[in-house]
Amino acid sequence: MKVELRTDVLTNNNLSADFNRDLFTKTNTLVVNLMSSPGAGKTTTLCETIRRLSSEFKIAVIEGDLATSQDADRIRETGAQAVQINTHGGCHLDARMIASVLPEFDFSEVDILFIENVGNLVCPSGYDLGQTHKVAVLSVPEGNDKIPKYPTMFMRTELVLLNKIDILPFVDFDIEMAKKDLEALNANSSIISLSARSGEGFDTWIQWIKDAYNACQKQ
Amino acid sequence: MKVELRTDVLTNNNLSADFNRDLFTKTNTLVVNLMSSPGAGKTTTLCETIRRLSSEFKIAVIEGDLATSQDADRIRETGAQAVQINTHGGCHLDARMIASVLPEFDFSEVDILFIENVGNLVCPSGYDLGQTHKVAVLSVPEGNDKIPKYPTMFMRTELVLLNKIDILPFVDFDIEMAKKDLEALNANSSIISLSARSGEGFDTWIQWIKDAYNACQKQ
Numbered sequence: 001m002k003v004e005l006r007t008d009v010l011t012n013n014n015l016s017a018d019f020n021r022d023l024f025t026k027t028n029t030l031v032v033n034l035m036s037s038p039g040a041g042k043t044t045t046l047c048e049t050i051r052r053l054s055s056e057f058k059i060a061v062i063e064g065d066l067a068t069s070q071d072a073d074r075i076r077e078t079g080a081q082a083v084q085i086n087t088h089g090g091c092h093l094d095a096r097m098i099a100s101v102l103p104e105f106d107f108s109e110v111d112i113l114f115i116e117n118v119g120n121l122v123c124p125s126g127y128d129l130g131q132t133h134k135v136a137v138l139s140v141p142e143g144n145d146k147i148p149k150y151p152t153m154f155m156r157t158e159l160v161l162l163n164k165i166d167i168l169p170f171v172d173f174d175i176e177m178a179k180k181d182l183e184a185l186n187a188n189s190s191i192i193s194l195s196a197r198s199g200e201g202f203d204t205w206i207q208w209i210k211d212a213y214n215a216c217q218k219q
Numbered sequence: 220m221k222v223e224l225r226t227d228v229l230t231n232n233n234l235s236a237d238f239n240r241d242l243f244t245k246t247n248t249l250v251v252n253l254m255s256s257p258g259a260g261k262t263t264t265l266c267e268t269i270r271r272l273s274s275e276f277k278i279a280v281i282e283g284d285l286a287t288s289q290d291a292d293r294i295r296e297t298g299a300q301a302v303q304i305n306t307h308g309g310c311h312l313d314a315r316m317i318a319s320v321l322p323e324f325d326f327s328e329v330d331i332l333f334i335e336n337v338g339n340l341v342c343p344s345g346y347d348l349g350q351t352h353k354v355a356v357l358s359v360p361e362g363n364d365k366i367p368k369y370p371t372m373f374m375r376t377e378l379v380l381l382n383k384i385d386i387l388p389f390v391d392f393d394i395e396m397a398k399k400d401l402e403a404l405n406a407n408s409s410i411i412s413l414s415a416r417s418g419e420g421f422d423t424w425i426q427w428i429k430d431a432y433n434a435c436q437k438q
Contacts, residue, residue, distance in 0.1 A: 037257040038340045038369060039361025066341065068367050089371050091310065091341040119369070121257045122285065122310040122339050141360035141383065141390075142258025148287050150257060150338070152308050164360065170386045171360075 013127055016095035020102065020130025027107035030213045031115065033129050035153065036137035037146075038119030041163040043071045044196040045137060046114055050078040052206050057111040057213070062101060064093040064118045071116060081105065092123040095130055112213060121146065125153040133212055139164040140173040147181040155186050161205060166195040232346055235314035239321065239349025246326035249432045250334065252348050254372065255356035256365075257338030260382040262290045263415040264356060265333055269297040271425050276330040276432070281320060283312040283337045290335060300324065311342040314349055331432060340365065344372040352431055358383040359392040366400040374405050380424060385414040 024031045034042050043063075050059050061082040063072040072084035083101045085093060098115065105113070115131060117124040125134075136157040138146055141164060147154050154160065160182060162175065175193065182189055192208065194201030243250045253261050262282075269278050280301040282291040291303035302320045304312060317334065324332070334350060336343040344353070355376040357365055360383060366373050373379065379401060381394065394412065401408055411427065413420030 037338070037361075038365050039256060039358075065368055067370050068364075070364055070368065089341075091339070118341065119256070119365075120310070120339055120341050122308075122337065123342065139258075139360065141358065141386070142256075145287075145289055146257050146338075149284055149289065151286050167360070167386060167389045170389050 010126070013095045016099045017128040017130040020095055020098050022130075023102060023107065024113070024130060024132065027110070028217050029107055029110055029113055029132075030209070030216045031113045031129075031131040031133075032209070032212070033115045033117060033124075033131035033134045034137060035117045035121070035124045035134065035157065036119060036139075037121045037142055040119070040137045040139040040142065041196050042116050042119070042137050043074055045161060045163060045194075046116060047074060047078050048196045048199065048202065049114075049205070049209070050075070050080045052202060053112065053209065054079060058109055060105050060110045060113045062093075062098065062113065062115045064097070064116060066090065066118060081110075087118060091118060091120050092127050093117050093129060094127045098129050112209065121150045121153050125156045132216060133158050135159045135161060137161045137163050138178075140168050141171045143172065144174045144178040144181070147178055147185060151185055154182060154189065157186075158189055159208065160189060160191045162191050162193040163196055165193050165200060166198045229345070232314045235318045236347040236349040239314055239317050241349075242321060242326065243332070243349060243351065246329070247436050248326055248329055248332055248351075249428070249435045250332045250348075250350040250352075251428070251431070252334045252336060252343075252350035252353045253356060254336045254340070254343045254353065254376065255338060255358075256340045256361055259338070259356045259358040259361065260415050261335050261338070261356050262293055264380060264382060264413075265335060266293060266297050267415045267418065267421065268333075268424070268428070269294070269299045271421060272331070272428065273298060277328055279324050279329045279332045281312075281317060281332065281334045283316070283335060285309065285337060300329075306337060310337060310339050311346055312336050312348060313346045317348045331428065340369045340372050344375045351435060352377050354378045354380060356380045356382055357397075359387050360390045362391065363393045363397040363400070366397055366404060370404055373401060373408065376405075377408055378427065379408060379410045381410050381412040382415055384412050384419060385417045 072082040075082035291301040294301035
């Protein structure tokens with residue numbers, strides 16, 4: 001006798017992701033799932049993004065971290081609503097964690113929801129959260145070999161924010177090589193180079209968000 | 220009727236870790252498991268470490284990556300033996316993966332084995348590989364908030380190599396705060412600041428390895 005008790009973790013995740021997606025679609029909310037290595041600058045990028053969008057859009061943020069509420073505190077300083085999820089050691093956000101905090105938001109008052117995933121260039125890419133878009137953040141001090149070395153992340157995202165280009169002169173990073181590696185891996189993705197510290201390159205990223213928001217409203 | 224089919228993944232891992240540890244102990248091999256975020260500079264640090272130790276010690280390396288053999292190729296350029304493990308998307312090395320490549324080494328010809336784990340500041344810390352010591356690498360562009368935000372890694376390691384201090388003037392990193400955060404989390408760990416690019420701070424790290432090697436021989 002063979003007893004099959006295996007639970008398909010990803011099937012369960014996808015059910016919750018569909019639930020989240022339905023809510024986001026019905027409320028015309030643009031939802032961006034930001035993923036990266038620890039320290040690539042997701043929170044700093046988000047804070048600068050919110051400052052540039054807040055006169056036009058109502059913005060909310062879900063912050064994923066193993067521990068602490070440091071990132072949510074930083075987001076709240078911009079005036080945006082932020083809800084912190086602590087995974088208590090867990091290496092990624094899943095769709096059920098997202099579903100569990102959605103009641104904390106009034107989606108008639110949210111245009112754009114950013115989800116800042118746990119800092120991890122591997123596991124988060126495997127979990128659909130119901131987001132509209134998945135965006136990877138890569139920072140130049142990490143080195144341009146990260147695209148071929150962590151292919152699942154770059155195959156499953158639609159855009160790469162190449163961050164910290166203000167310190168490009170002091171590190172080894174070949175942007176042209178990164179573009180070639182990304183194109184070879186995922187022809188539907190592209191790179192926007194920027195610096196959350198200096199603001200360089202932000203106009204292109206802000207326009208990308210506005211285009212994505214407008215596309216959401218037409219669905 | 221309740222059927223209990225749960226396999227304890229970590230118990231299985233620990234059996235393999237004990238197997239590895241027995242071999243390392245019997246052959247007086249110092250084994251260092253290096254863990255960090257992607258791009259913290261493990262490979263560059265290892266290459267410089269091997270160059271400084273190779274006249275005195277026979278060194279071998281196991282390289283863990285999701286994909287590619289780029290890191291093993293870089294290690295081989297130093298003259299050290301390197302074996303690449305590709306996890307094909309897996310987020311950490313486990314003890315069975317290590318056990319499976321041990322026959323590729325002649326341990327009568329190895330004094331020190333470095334294991335470079337998959338770049339991930341979360342998952343690898345949960346898996347005992349049978350190593351003598353666990354060392355975390357943190358790089359200054361990642362920011363000093365990483366110690367409280369990724370506590371499991373820093374609670375389970377015995378030393379933090381704080382890398383890339385050559386670019387400290389161009390990033391926001393508070394070394395004193397990092398030392399305080401580490402002390403609060405793990406009184407048995409400490410920080411060695413260094414730069415794999417400039418060589419600064421390497422004397423202290425090399426002495427740490429020599430002391431660890433000597434301690435191995437006395438067991």
